[in-house]
Amino acid sequence: MKKTFQKLASVFVLGIALLTACNEAPPVIKDASILPIPVSLKQDTTCFVLAKSTTIGINDPQLKPAAEYLAKILSPATGYSFKVTEGEGNINLGIGTIEGAADAYTLVSNPEGVSITGNTYRGVIAGIQSLRQLFPAEIEADKKVSGMSWGIPSVQIQDAPRFGWRGLMLDVSRHFYTKEEVMELLDLMALYKMNKFHWHLTDDQGWRLEIKQYPLLTEKGAWRKFNNHDRDCIKYATEQDNPDYEIPADKLQIVEGDTLYGGFYTQEDVKEVIAYAQVRGIDIIPELDMPGHMLAAVSNYNGISCFEETGWGSTFSSPVCPGKDSALEFCKNVYTELIELFPYEYVHIGGDEVEKTNWKKCPDCQARMKEHGLNSEEELQAWFIHEMEHFFNSKGKKMIGWDEIIEGGLSETATVMWWRSWAKLAPSQTTGQGNDLIFTPNAPFYLDYTQDKKSVLNIYNYEPMKEVPDADKQHLVKGVQGNIWCEWIPSRERMHYMTAPRMLAIAELGWSANDRKDWNDFQVRMADQFSRLNVMDIQYRIPDLEGFMKNNVFIGEKKVEITCLDPTASIHYTTDGSTPTLESPKYDGNLVLTETTDLTLRVFRPSGKRSDIVKAHYEKTEYTPATTAAPSNPGLKATWHDFKGRKCADIAAAPVKKTYRVEDVTIPRDVKSYIIGLIYKGYINIPEDGVYSFFLSSDDGSMLYIDGKEVIDNDGLHAPGEVTGQAALKKGYHPIEVQYFDHGGGSINLKVCNSNGKEMPFTYLYAH
Numbered sequence: 001m002k003k004t005f006q007k008l009a010s011v012f013v014l015g016i017a018l019l020t021a022c023n024e025a026p027p028v029i030k031d032a033s034i035l036p037i038p039v040s041l042k043q044d045t046t047c048f049v050l051a052k053s054t055t056i057g058i059n060d061p062q063l064k065p066a067a068e069y070l071a072k073i074l075s076p077a078t079g080y081s082f083k084v085t086e087g088e089g090n091i092n093l094g095i096g097t098i099e100g101a102a103d104a105y106t107l108v109s110n111p112e113g114v115s116i117t118g119n120t121y122r123g124v125i126a127g128i129q130s131l132r133q134l135f136p137a138e139i140e141a142d143k144k145v146s147g148m149s150w151g152i153p154s155v156q157i158q159d160a161p162r163f164g165w166r167g168l169m170l171d172v173s174r175h176f177y178t179k180e181e182v183m184e185l186l187d188l189m190a191l192y193k194m195n196k197f198h199w200h201l202t203d204d205q206g207w208r209l210e211i212k213q214y215p216l217l218t219e220k221g222a223w224r225k226f227n228n229h230d231r232d233c234i235k236y237a238t239e240q241d242n243p244d245y246e247i248p249a250d251k252l253q254i255v256e257g258d259t260l261y262g263g264f265y266t267q268e269d270v271k272e273v274i275a276y277a278q279v280r281g282i283d284i285i286p287e288l289d290m291p292g293h294m295l296a297a298v299s300n301y302n303g304i305s306c307f308e309e310t311g312w313g314s315t316f317s318s319p320v321c322p323g324k325d326s327a328l329e330f331c332k333n334v335y336t337e338l339i340e341l342f343p344y345e346y347v348h349i350g351g352d353e354v355e356k357t358n359w360k361k362c363p364d365c366q367a368r369m370k371e372h373g374l375n376s377e378e379e380l381q382a383w384f385i386h387e388m389e390h391f392f393n394s395k396g397k398k399m400i401g402w403d404e405i406i407e408g409g410l411s412e413t414a415t416v417m418w419w420r421s422w423a424k425l426a427p428s429q430t431t432g433q434g435n436d437l438i439f440t441p442n443a444p445f446y447l448d449y450t451q452d453k454k455s456v457l458n459i460y461n462y463e464p465m466k467e468v469p470d471a472d473k474q475h476l477v478k479g480v481q482g483n484i485w486c487e488w489i490p491s492r493e494r495m496h497y498m499t500a501p502r503m504l505a506i507a508e509l510g511w512s513a514n515d516r517k518d519w520n521d522f523q524v525r526m527a528d529q530f531s532r533l534n535v536m537d538i539q540y541r542i543p544d545l546e547g548f549m550k551n552n553v554f555i556g557e558k559k560v561e562i563t564c565l566d567p568t569a570s571i572h573y574t575t576d577g578s579t580p581t582l583e584s585p586k587y588d589g590n591l592v593l594t595e596t597t598d599l600t601l602r603v604f605r606p607s608g609k610r611s612d613i614v615k616a617h618y619e620k621t622e623y624t625p626a627t628t629a630a631p632s633n634p635g636l637k638a639t640w641h642d643f644k645g646r647k648c649a650d651i652a653a654a655p656v657k658k659t660y661r662v663e664d665v666t667i668p669r670d671v672k673s674y675i676i677g678l679i680y681k682g683y684i685n686i687p688e689d690g691v692y693s694f695f696l697s698s699d700d701g702s703m704l705y706i707d708g709k710e711v712i713d714n715d716g717l718h719a720p721g722e723v724t725g726q727a728a729l730k731k732g733y734h735p736i737e738v739q740y741f742d743h744g745g746g747s748i749n750l751k752v753c754n755s756n757g758k759e760m761p762f763t764y765l766y767a768h
């Protein structure tokens with residue numbers, strides 16, 4: 001936060017300096033704040049200002065779409081028309097020899113003009129995004145903004161991407177997004193120099209691509225009655241007072257009295273989207289997920305699945321039958337039409353989460369296995385994937401698949417998209433065989449996962465090369481990608497909320513050199529982007545309010561300290577449990593509590609759109625005295641229970657498998673089961689009287705008790721997440737208990753800070 005204030009101060013000083021440096025109308029020029037951060041950026045105190053007569057010159061006819069794209073970005077807000085000319089203009093776009101990876105560029109601006117030179121068309125596009133971010137946020141407005149002068153600082157930028165793959169995947173099957181909504185997402189990707197759009201076009205819950213040979217795929221397979229996902233969304237809309245969970249009316253139609261949800265893209269729609277992406281330097285990777293996740297197809301045509309499917313409209317999964325020639329023919333036919341549409345060299349087969357029960361029972365599958373000497377259903381899956389890959393190659397395409405394509409044998413040429421973060425060997429297996437690898441490990445790259453304080457940081461600090469320590473193999477890492485799975489994301493607004501700002505961290509991780517990354521600086525630049533995203537009507541998630549815990553305690557009275565990284569946000573609160581509105585009291589930094597209070601907080605963006613509700617409990621209390629027991633053994637006692645339940649309170653009743661002495665709250669090394677319960681007990685040694693803050697993160701549930709009192713409730717089945725709480729403790733020993741369970745993967749961590757907010761080591765002891 002402090003850094004933001006410093007930064008605002010320097011903007012102010014610079015603004016005054018510029019008033020004298022520029023003789024145009026006074027422009028408000030800010031420090032250059034570019035995200036992802038460029039390789040190098042120098043700025044001086046002069047500026048370049050757009051005029052009505054400003055022209056865009058190009059040195060190569062292939063740059064015409066780029067110039068027109070730039071004009072389209074700058075025109076609406078300025079009201080200027082920006083003539084595009086071959087040859088010299090005021091803003092010059094050129095292709096030239098620029099050192100560095102493909103798509104490197106330089107950007108030079110001074111009072112006379114702007115010059116962007118890329119080593120490719122896409123380098124110029126990347127330069128355009130940097131130029132765009134030098135203008136005030138209002139440049140993004142879709143209509144004329146009066147009273148503005150459109151200036152940028154004079155800069156010299158040299159820049160090049162770290163990775164060639166900076167991707168985003170959108171699942172349009174579970175919930176559908178129109179071509180306009182997809183184009184809006186492409187615009188957002190382009191702004192942050194992301195260049196691969198992975199379009200997850202089919203799944204069990206809907207087929208979204210027109211295939212002329214099989215019209216029922218979209219006539220029937222694109223429309224369903226409400227399923228469990230829809231019903232959940234409708235429920236959340238009410239429960240959470242959040243209209244972004246409502247099912248948009250433009251995705252519904254009434255057919256013979258039934259309300260059907262859905263939509264699809266015609267092949268003409270797809271061509272439009274591809275052309276739109278190409279101008280913006282984005283490749284589109286289409287995915288028709290197979291052999292699993294095929295319910296929308298197999299329910300509407302015979303001869304594709306092992307047995308006839310009648311489950312259309314439900315949320316279960318059904319695969320194609322690799323034993324039937326008719327099924328293979330279907331798969332190749334749908335991909336033939338797809339390949340004719342999509343120009344990019346890659347297609348994505350899917351290949352994930354294949355439910356193989358039918359294959360075990362199906363005579364055709366078993367016959368196929370016998371015919372080819374396949375020993376397992378995994379090998380049958382690999383056979384199918386290889387068959388399809390040969391087919392793609394024969395059409396001049398390369399294949400990408402989810403990391404399950406490793407199982408049963410990976411072909412030499414496939415690219416693996418690693419998503420199962422628990423399949424820890426997948427990266428080294430892939431690169432060890434010389435195959436290309438794209439990083440999308442579900443935590444933290446699944447953008448449908450619940451967000452918390454750490455979500456952006458966890459992406460930002462992710463280092464793919466740690467998974468591929470062999471330096472000779474690191475060139476096989478093509479890059480990173482965020483995946484937006486849309487089971488519980490029904491609307492454009494919810495999609496934006498889940499995507500931004502996490503995608504900004506993916507963009508910087510993918511583009512910026514490792515030695516340019518700096519979390520504190522990133523946060524300041526991210527905060528700068530919020531004004532731009534507001535003007536663009538992108539409903540990003542406002543970063544978590546900070547300065548307080550979920551459960552706070554205080555002695556006497558408490559001045560509530562709340563901060564928000566987003567300078568455009570306003571915070572409103574209630575103390576009676578009701579949902580805050582814009583009419584509720586506004587938090588202004590002067591809220592003092594003298595009684596136990598439950599605060600309900602909500603943050604509003606300038607448009608009036610609101611964040612999720614945040615609750616904070618403030619308990620007026622006294623210091624809890626230390627125990628008189630004198631524990632003498634260092635560490636904690638951990639008891640491993642054979643636990644399959646979903647609530648920490650039930651762990652103790654489950655049979656005990658083993659007990660351990662542990663140094664701190666970590667999973668003992670030989671606890672390997674994927675379904676576990678652990679209870680840690682002992683004493684914590686408190687060095688002096690004070691209010692201590694605890695941070696308990698786990699996947700799945702956990703609870704923290706101190707002196708027998710609940711301090712943190714992080715219970716239930718959930719993705720990795722942290723919950724915080726406080727306790728007022730007298731110097732000395734206090735009994736501590738942590739309960740934890742997990743249903744696969746698993747992690748637990750407990751941190752404590754003293755009254756000054758400093759993290760301190762735990763000193764644990766236990767009694768026999």
Ligand code: ACM
Nearest residue numbers: 352353402419442
């Ligand atoms: C996936 O999440 N099933 C790729």
Ligand code: ZN
Nearest residue numbers: 306321362365
């Ligand atoms: Zn079969």
